[in-house]
Amino acid sequence: MNSSDRLPVRYHVHLDVAGALSNMTDQDLDGLFQRNPPGEPVTAAEARRVLADHLASGRKVIPLAPCEGFDYTGTGCPGHVTADEVDHG
Numbered sequence: 001m002n003s004s005d006r007l008p009v010r011y012h013v014h015l016d017v018a019g020a021l022s023n024m025t026d027q028d029l030d031g032l033f034q035r036n037p038p039g040e041p042v043t044a045a046e047a048r049r050v051l052a053d054h055l056a057s058g059r060k061v062i063p064l065a066p067c068e069g070f071d072y073t074g075t076g077c078p079g080h081v082t083a084d085e086v087d088h089g
Contacts, residue, residue, distance in 0.1 A: 012067040
């Protein structure tokens with residue numbers, strides 16, 4: 001199969017939970033996440049608690065966008081085949 005026969009695949013970005021806990025400062029975490037449904041930003045302390053809860057639950061990575069089939073144990077997004085984009089030249 002040559003490259004022109006391949007279908008495009010989209011991957012969603014994920015966050016390494018342990019890495020975020022150890023490397024991100026309070027300034028980095030402050031407002032990074034939002035409460036659901038109101039959409040208010042969470043404080044750095046709240047973000048650290050949420051990340052620690054994810055880690056305690058065995059989640060090594062978390063998605064940063066909705067992702068069907070996401071693997072929380074480390075591989076993240078499985079990839080999603082997308083329709084070929086049409087060139088309207």
